[in-house]
Amino acid sequence: MRVHVRAGARLRRAWARRSEDGGYRQYVVYLAFVSILAVFALMLWDDGFLSWSNLLNIGRQAAPIAVMAVGMAFALASAEIDLSIGSTVALSSLVAAAVVGDHGFFLGAMAAVGVGAAIGLVNGLITVKVRIPSFLVTLGTLGIISGIARNMNNLQSMPIRNDAFSALFGAGSLGPISSLVIWTAIAFAIGHFALHHLRWGRHVLATGANRASAKAAGLNTDRIRISALMVSSVAASFAGVLLAGRLAIGRHDLGENDLLTVIAAVVIGGTNLFGGRASIAGAVTGALIMAMLNNGLILMGLEVADQLIARGLIIIVAVALSMRTPSESVGDDVP
Amino acid sequence: MTAPALSVRKMSKAFRAVQALEDVSLDVHRGRVTALLGDNGAGKSTLVKCIAGVYQPDSGTVSIDGVTHRISSPDVARTLGVETVHQNLSLIDSLNVVENLFLNREYTRGGSFGSRIGLLHKKRMSRECQATLARLGISIPSLRKPVGLLSGGQRQAIAIGRAVAWGQKIVLLDEPAAALGVEQAQRVLDLIVALREADVAVLLITHNMDRVTQVCDDAVVLRRGRKAAEVRVDQVTKDDLVAFITGAKTTDGGT
Numbered sequence: 345m346r347v348h349v350r351a352g353a354r355l356r357r358a359w360a361r362r363s364e365d366g367g368y369r370q371y372v373v374y375l376a377f378v379s380i381l382a383v384f385a386l387m388l389w390d391d392g393f394l395s396w397s398n399l400l401n402i403g404r405q406a407a408p409i410a411v412m413a414v415g416m417a418f419a420l421a422s423a424e425i426d427l428s429i430g431s432t433v434a435l436s437s438l439v440a441a442a443v444v445g446d447h448g449f450f451l452g453a454m455a456a457v458g459v460g461a462a463i464g465l466v467n468g469l470i471t472v473k474v475r476i477p478s479f480l481v482t483l484g485t486l487g488i489i490s491g492i493a494r495n496m497n498n499l500q501s502m503p504i505r506n507d508a509f510s511a512l513f514g515a516g517s518l519g520p521i522s523s524l525v526i527w528t529a530i531a532f533a534i535g536h537f538a539l540h541h542l543r544w545g546r547h548v549l550a551t552g553a554n555r556a557s558a559k560a561a562g563l564n565t566d567r568i569r570i571s572a573l574m575v576s577s578v579a580a581s582f583a584g585v586l587l588a589g590r591l592a593i594g595r596h597d598l599g600e601n602d603l604l605t606v607i608a609a610v611v612i613g614g615t616n617l618f619g620g621r622a623s624i625a626g627a628v629t630g631a632l633i634m635a636m637l638n639n640g641l642i643l644m645g646l647e648v649a650d651q652l653i654a655r656g657l658i659i660i661v662a663v664a665l666s667m668r669t670p671s672e673s674v675g676d677d678v679p
Numbered sequence: 680m681t682a683p684a685l686s687v688r689k690m691s692k693a694f695r696a697v698q699a700l701e702d703v704s705l706d707v708h709r710g711r712v713t714a715l716l717g718d719n720g721a722g723k724s725t726l727v728k729c730i731a732g733v734y735q736p737d738s739g740t741v742s743i744d745g746v747t748h749r750i751s752s753p754d755v756a757r758t759l760g761v762e763t764v765h766q767n768l769s770l771i772d773s774l775n776v777v778e779n780l781f782l783n784r785e786y787t788r789g790g791s792f793g794s795r796i797g798l799l800h801k802k803r804m805s806r807e808c809q810a811t812l813a814r815l816g817i818s819i820p821s822l823r824k825p826v827g828l829l830s831g832g833q834r835q836a837i838a839i840g841r842a843v844a845w846g847q848k849i850v851l852l853d854e855p856a857a858a859l860g861v862e863q864a865q866r867v868l869d870l871i872v873a874l875r876e877a878d879v880a881v882l883l884i885t886h887n888m889d890r891v892t893q894v895c896d897d898a899v900v901l902r903r904g905r906k907a908a909e910v911r912v913d914q915v916t917k918d919d920l921v922a923f924i925t926g927a928k929t930t931d932g933g934t
Contacts, residue, residue: 543797
């Protein structure tokens with residue numbers, strides 16, 4: 345009996361310690377993941393929700409979203425936002441398709457990612473040098489890039505006939521594991537490492553939490569903000585490569601509807617929408633939740649309209665549970 | 680007589696039509712605490728920010744140990760040995776104690792490659808943070824806590840501890856004990872005295888005359904962006920200082 349009491353006290357202390365730094369909220373995304381998985385597994389047992397092929401399907405669907413989410417986590421962590429990721433996906437899929445034919449899979453992928461880096465650099469430079477919020481800058485470049493993508497092949501999709509490209513970036517697998525899942529794991533590993541083990545990651549968080557203080561500490565916040573926006577664009581262009589690989593085409597509307605899904609995934613994952621706090625593991629888990637919802641609601645036989653409503657409600661509940669009131673404000677700017 | 684650790688000459692700074700500083704000169708000596716006094720809007724924080732590289736003065740010079748430098752950024756100021764504890768800008772609330780203490784001065788591991796990519800040496804920073812705080816007699820319950828969750832006194836102690844930890848020779852403090860309880864304020868004052876004993880030059884902005892007489896050696900009074908007085912604290916009374924601040928009494932920079 346006494347043992348139980350003591351264990352209870354210890355648990356309470358552990359709980360109190362946790363709630364001091366972020367509290368239970370940082371674990372909401374994992375709880376949500378497990379509970380949604382459990383609910384779907386029970387409800388859709390007969391529809392084969394838990395079958396290997398369906399789980400793989402979810403993983404494949406989640407991959408581009410997860411890769412974009414890793415990038416977006418850095419943009420949000422630095423208190424910026426990148427609305428142009430959807431059109432970046434489309435343009436880089438087209439660039440990959442255009443280059444792969446003559447120059448092979450490697451240059452095709454590199455060209456696409458290079459386009460992403462260039463877009464991020466432009467987004468960042470305008471944001472920092474012209475002093476326009478990245479929300480508005482990327483809203484503008486979203487349209488511009490989308491227009492360029494539409495013009496590139498007159499709204500036609502560009503086929504990719506390169507087995508190496510398709511195998512490496514989408515259709516192939518290593519043993520039972522799809523290459524898409526492997527790329528997701530790589531993106532997660534790089535992102536997690538950069539955020540927690542590199543000086544740059546720490547400076548991104550400092551800049552996002554309080555730019556004026558970060559500046560006063562001597563950080564080059566301009567360069568940090570530009571680099572965070574570049575990471576977001578590069579991740580989006582790589583997501584474009586993955587979509588192009590899976591579908592074996594480049595097309596102007598790939599990724600067009602992914603922006604809000606990505607933001608929802610990142611925020612559910614515990615990244616502060618207003619900067620200063622980020623979780624890469626959370627962002628990837630958030631992406632898995634989004635793909636799982638998509639898949640499960642379709643298997644449940646919901647109409648598209650009902651799917652949208654159900655997904656919206658679930659996202660609001662999850663975000664409400666995982667968001668902390670932004671006590672660490674962005675801070676007043678140094679003139 | 681050696682050159683003062685910090686010497687400001689004829690510094691001016693305007694924000695649009697407002698002349699925040701006009702021809703202000705002052706010296707801060709090693710091993711002495713100089714009070715920077717003045718009413719709200721007298722230009723105290725502007726002066727400190729100009730020295731710290733946060734603002735660029737319109738004219739005037741800053742010399743450190745007799746050598747004139749252009750302090751183009753906070754980073755330059757730090758490299759020259761000037762550490763600033765700003766009123767609100769010193770710490771990043773969401774980072775923890777160790778992360779704040781080492782912000783922009785992180786240790787890296789993994790040799791030259793590690794330092795190029797900025798691979799953090801977390802263990803070393805954690806260890807040295809503990810040692811530094813212990814040496815200064817600052818007790819913080821958890822170094823892993825975001826500093827936003829610490830008390831005002833603990834936060835100030837960390838901000839000042841950062842200056843000490845890095846062996847800086849000039850420390851600028853903007854109202855370090857404002858909004859602190861009596862005991863916490865006393866602890867901050869103890870830290871300032873410790874700085875003086877370590878032969879650091881300290882410039883202390885404060886509104887509290889008791890603190891001036893308690894820990895300061897010299898006092899410079901600003902009034903509407905100009906220097907109203909520069910005196911030795913042991914040669915004036917609190918009432919004199921208040922009179923300088925309100926403009927009831929003036930000197931011409933002499934003691």
